[in-house]
Amino acid sequence: MASTPALPFHFRSSLVLAARQFPRNRAATVGFVILLAICLAAAFAPWVAPYDPIQIKLSMKLKPPSLEHLMGTDHFGRDIFSRMLYGGRTSLSVGLLVVGFAFILGVPLGLASGYFGGKVDNFMMRLVDAFLTFPPLLLAVALVGLLGPDIQNVMLALGLVQAPILARMVRGSTLAVREDVYVTAARALGASPVRIVLSHLLRNMVSPIVVQLTVVFSAAVVAEASLSFLGFGTQPPEPSWGRDMSEARRFLSDAPWMFMAPTSIIAVCVLSINFMGDGLRDALDPRAWRTRRSVGTDA
Amino acid sequence: MSLLQVRNLRTRFATDRGTVNAVNGVSFDLAEGEILGLVGESGSGKSVTALSIMRLVPEPPGHITADSLSFDGRELLALSEAQMREERGSSMAMVFQDPMRSLNPVLTIGRQILEVLHRHQKLDGAAAKRRAIELLETVGIPLAETRLKAYPHQFSGGMRQRVMIAIALSCNPRLLIADEATTALDVTIQAQIIDLVKRLTRDRGTSVIWISHDLGVVAGLCDRVNVMYAGNIVESGPIRELFHRPSHGYTLGLMGSTPRLDGTGGRRLTPIEGMPPSLIDPIPLCPFLPRCRVSVAACQERRPERREFGAGHWATCLADLAS
Amino acid sequence: MSTLLDVEDLEVHFGRQDAPGTIKAVNGLSFSVERGQTLGLVGESGCGKSTTGYAILQLIKPTSGRVLFDGTDLCKLDRRELRRMRRKLQIIFQDAHASLNPRMPIGDLVGEALDIHRLFRGGARRQRIRELLDMVGLSSQLAERYPHELSGGQAQRVAICRALAVEPELIVCDEPVSALDVSIQAQIVNLLQDLQEQLGLTYIFISHDLSVVRHISDRVAVMYLGKIVEMAGKDEIYAAPAHPYTKSLMSAVPVPDPDIEAQRQRVILKGDLPNPADPPSGCRFRTRCPIATDECATIDPPQHPLGNGHWAKCIHLKDA
Numbered sequence: 035m036a037s038t039p040a041l042p043f044h045f046r047s048s049l050v051l052a053a054r055q056f057p058r059n060r061a062a063t064v065g066f067v068i069l070l071a072i073c074l075a076a077a078f079a080p081w082v083a084p085y086d087p088i089q090i091k092l093s094m095k096l097k098p099p100s101l102e103h104l105m106g107t108d109h110f111g112r113d114i115f116s117r118m119l120y121g122g123r124t125s126l127s128v129g130l131l132v133v134g135f136a137f138i139l140g141v142p143l144g145l146a147s148g149y150f151g152g153k154v155d156n157f158m159m160r161l162v163d164a165f166l167t168f169p170p171l172l173l174a175v176a177l178v179g180l181l182g183p184d185i186q187n188v189m190l191a192l193g194l195v196q197a198p199i200l201a202r203m204v205r206g207s208t209l210a211v212r213e214d215v216y217v218t219a220a221r222a223l224g225a226s227p228v229r230i231v232l233s234h235l236l237r238n239m240v241s242p243i244v245v246q247l248t249v250v251f252s253a254a255v256v257a258e259a260s261l262s263f264l265g266f267g268t269q270p271p272e273p274s275w276g277r278d279m280s281e282a283r284r285f286l287s288d289a290p291w292m293f294m295a296p297t298s299i300i301a302v303c304v305l306s307i308n309f310m311g312d313g314l315r316d317a318l319d320p321r322a323w324r325t326r327r328s329v330g331t332d333a
Numbered sequence: 334m335s336l337l338q339v340r341n342l343r344t345r346f347a348t349d350r351g352t353v354n355a356v357n358g359v360s361f362d363l364a365e366g367e368i369l370g371l372v373g374e375s376g377s378g379k380s381v382t383a384l385s386i387m388r389l390v391p392e393p394p395g396h397i398t399a400d401s402l403s404f405d406g407r408e409l410l411a412l413s414e415a416q417m418r419e420e421r422g423s424s425m426a427m428v429f430q431d432p433m434r435s436l437n438p439v440l441t442i443g444r445q446i447l448e449v450l451h452r453h454q455k456l457d458g459a460a461a462k463r464r465a466i467e468l469l470e471t472v473g474i475p476l477a478e479t480r481l482k483a484y485p486h487q488f489s490g491g492m493r494q495r496v497m498i499a500i501a502l503s504c505n506p507r508l509l510i511a512d513e514a515t516t517a518l519d520v521t522i523q524a525q526i527i528d529l530v531k532r533l534t535r536d537r538g539t540s541v542i543w544i545s546h547d548l549g550v551v552a553g554l555c556d557r558v559n560v561m562y563a564g565n566i567v568e569s570g571p572i573r574e575l576f577h578r579p580s581h582g583y584t585l586g587l588m589g590s591t592p593r594l595d596g597t598g599g600r601r602l603t604p605i606e607g608m609p610p611s612l613i614d615p616i617p618l619c620p621f622l623p624r625c626r627v628s629v630a631a632c633q634e635r636r637p638e639r640r641e642f643g644a645g646h647w648a649t650c651l652a653d654l655a656s
Numbered sequence: 657m658s659t660l661l662d663v664e665d666l667e668v669h670f671g672r673q674d675a676p677g678t679i680k681a682v683n684g685l686s687f688s689v690e691r692g693q694t695l696g697l698v699g700e701s702g703c704g705k706s707t708t709g710y711a712i713l714q715l716i717k718p719t720s721g722r723v724l725f726d727g728t729d730l731c732k733l734d735r736r737e738l739r740r741m742r743r744k745l746q747i748i749f750q751d752a753h754a755s756l757n758p759r760m761p762i763g764d765l766v767g768e769a770l771d772i773h774r775l776f777r778g779g780a781r782r783q784r785i786r787e788l789l790d791m792v793g794l795s796s797q798l799a800e801r802y803p804h805e806l807s808g809g810q811a812q813r814v815a816i817c818r819a820l821a822v823e824p825e826l827i828v829c830d831e832p833v834s835a836l837d838v839s840i841q842a843q844i845v846n847l848l849q850d851l852q853e854q855l856g857l858t859y860i861f862i863s864h865d866l867s868v869v870r871h872i873s874d875r876v877a878v879m880y881l882g883k884i885v886e887m888a889g890k891d892e893i894y895a896a897p898a899h900p901y902t903k904s905l906m907s908a909v910p911v912p913d914p915d916i917e918a919q920r921q922r923v924i925l926k927g928d929l930p931n932p933a934d935p936p937s938g939c940r941f942r943t944r945c946p947i948a949t950d951e952c953a954t955i956d957p958p959q960h961p962l963g964n965g966h967w968a969k970c971i972h973l974k975d976a
């Protein structure tokens with residue numbers, strides 16, 4: 035059949051094929067759309083938000099949700115909906131940047147450690163162990179204390195805390211995948227270490243990495259809250275989901291909506307990211323594709 | 334007198350993609366002390382046939398029907414699960430391909446044999462131990478007494494398979510089903526096991542169903558062979574008849590595909606082209622037709638019936654291969 | 657005929673050097689393979705035949721010895737030189753599916769081999785992949801399929817196709833048909849033979865199946881516990897096996913003919929393979945050998961020539 039020109043013969047790259055798979059997963063698509071909407075709303079907060087998020091109006095304090103204030107108001111009479119929109123800018127960028135930072139630092143470290151093994155591995159893993167002996171939040175507090183209380187430093191610190199965890203996981207996966215026959219096959223073909231790592235090892239470790247990154251995102255959003263609460267991250271009156279959530283605890287019985295708003299937004303974000311992560315994992319794994327294509331009859 | 338009588342056995346599996354007709358109307362007899370070979374490739378239904386006889390097919394998704402499945406005069410399909418369990422331990426036994434996974438790694442060999450002896454023969458204490466040692470010696474494991482205290486990982490593959498056979502024999506079964514029992518073993522070890530099975534049928538009159546894809550093993554061991562393809566028996570006959578006068582296109586194809594140690598096959602093998610058919614939508618014609626090299630015009634019209642080619646030798650093939 | 661591969665005193669040890677428990681998986685192997693020929697390497701599990709294949713390709717670093725490929729000692733090449741050299745030596749594995757990256761479509765799998773050695777770029781690359789798939793009897797429509805969508809036979813064809821992409825001279829076939837059904841096995845064996853004829857390939861065919869090895873090989877080496885115990889042309893070794901191990905191995909292989917089977921005398925070996933970490937002294941086969949004597953425990957048998965390039969390592973052999 036190779037000589038039949040009528041049959042299309044193209045190599046769509048596996049990424050294109052994967053991209054076509056993603057929308058087939060309904061939960062992942064919904065997750066993606068929700069997350070996109072939240073990101074856009076946060077990005078365009080000055081245009082979307084009905085009120086100034088830090089404008090105090092004590093006459094309006096602790097009002098339940100109404101048409102005027104979609105999510106109610108807080109103990110200073112500030113509009114919670116607007117605060118959520120502005121707070122999303124902080125929280126989402128912390129989450130995403132920490133994920134990015136952990137990825138850029140953790141994945142190469144883990145890959146190198148697992149692939150080269152020996153002394154490199156020993157050294158790196160002892161370093162990781164050293165990092166992991168500290169409670170993560172304490173470490174982040176120490177780092178922020180050292181660098182100065184500022185949102186950039188919070189991101190840096192949280193990234194530094196998360197990277198070793200990711201590195202350790204990537205190393206484990208590398209050790210497992212490295213022994214697969216197709217990696218030996220690639221070596222036998224004369225593939226360079228860079229090629230082996232990128233197109234064989236990394237490609238087959240997508241699932242655990244994606245799962246771990248969704249965990250990192252959630253952890254970062256929550257950690258930012260804790261740091262802000264301790265006075266390191268966002269400084270009042272600047273809004274942030276995490277910090278608003280911690281503040282709302284004091285009014286849990288009087289104004290539960292104050293607490294509900296940030297928690298549910300964080301929950302929705304984390305859930306969306308998880309669905310997206312699942313979808314991404316499946317889209318990148320041809321074995322999970324739903325389409326059944328018949329295979330030619332030649333053995 | 335036949336020990337096992339199978340009439341129109343059908344085993345289906347419900348899957349998301351449709352009903353898989355794994356065994357598609359299989360009928361045969363097994364006499365006392367007979368070694369029957371069941372030959373075919375993966376997906377031919379030979380293992381499912383054996384599992385159906387033992388009623389080890391999980392139901393659902395599986396579903397077994399038969400006009401008759403009688404063992405020693407009793408209808409197996411009419412027995413309750415508890416009665417069947419009793420049957421499986423005492424009068425019929427099965428040995429599988431993978432002796433690594435058939436034994437529990439955290440229990441000693443002795444413990445595992447004694448457990449079976451206790452459950453089915455109510456043997457305990459010194460009597461059971463004596464019997465266990467005797468069994469291990471029967472299957473050719475030296476130093477049986479000390480080996481009882483060993484764990485499976487301390488045994489090689491061949492030894493483990495022998496332990497499995499010892500466990501299968503522990504209750505003097507009348508029927509032993511071996512499903513690719515030597516496939517995972519080295520040839521020298523395979524020779525030992527085959528030797529053992531031959532000795533067992535000779536000394537105890539055990540009937541054996543030997544499932545294998547290896548025509549050579551079957552040629553050396555069995556009295557009769559059923560060749561299976563796509564859930565059907567396509568040819569059946571006494572061993573010499575079948576090997577000397579293969580009468581089905583598939584049997585012929587199998588023989589042409591098999592390289593021979595004595596080098597009489599020539600420099601080229603004659604493979605069977607193509608791949609086995611789907612078991613979901615069986616075609617109403619001969620299932621082997623798309624791959625057959627010897628098909629005749631009539632093959633396009635009807636599904637072949639059994640044709641006799643000699644005493645107890647038949648095939649469902651319309652072509653005349655005798656010449 | 658010229659020698660393509662010359663293996664001299666190849667040793668592969670696992671575990672710490674000279675410490676107790678070191679496994680000498682390959683122990684002083686020497687043999688050569690002529691260009692365009694097939695050397696069959698047979699033996700039972702644990703005899704070191706696959707390790708030998710890996711060591712020739714430097715996928716496992718040999719402990720010592722030389723692997724001369726066309727005059728170049730592969731063991732002495734640095735990494736970069738070795739990677740370039742790999743174009744000439746390829747391997748196909750027993751588990752074809754496992755040897756194909758599950759996340760790469762077939763076209764990419766074959767294309768990667770071209771990319772690594774910068775062969776055929778752009779449009780020519782696509783054309784070449786089509787040609788290669790055609791050469792192993794696969795439709796180019798499979799290019800977009802993924803390994804899990806293939807049958808065992810198709811997957812092995814893809815693996816062969818990928819190996820051929822770099823235009824190798826030698827292919828190590830590590831049990832390439834053992835996992836396949838007989839009818840598919842025959843298809844692959846025929847394909848390997850056809851390709852050898854067309855492209856002048858040299859094969860090292862590793863298998864535990866003596867029937868297949870006899871069918872495909874020109875010369876056969878029988879291995880036992882890390883050593884070659886006998887080597888000869890395929891017809892000699894099957895007609896007149898000299899080493900007691902070869903004899904018992906041959907006698908154990910069933911032949912699909914009931915009359916022949918009924919008359920055959922089997923040499924049933926006693927017991928199992930000894931622990932490779934603690935092999936017997938002298939001749940390694942002596943613990944299972946039907947003709948072993950006290951002497952066998954003290955003398956490591958040398959090669960005993962039997963004429964016509966046939967030799968065996970047993971002290972009980974009479975001169976030919």
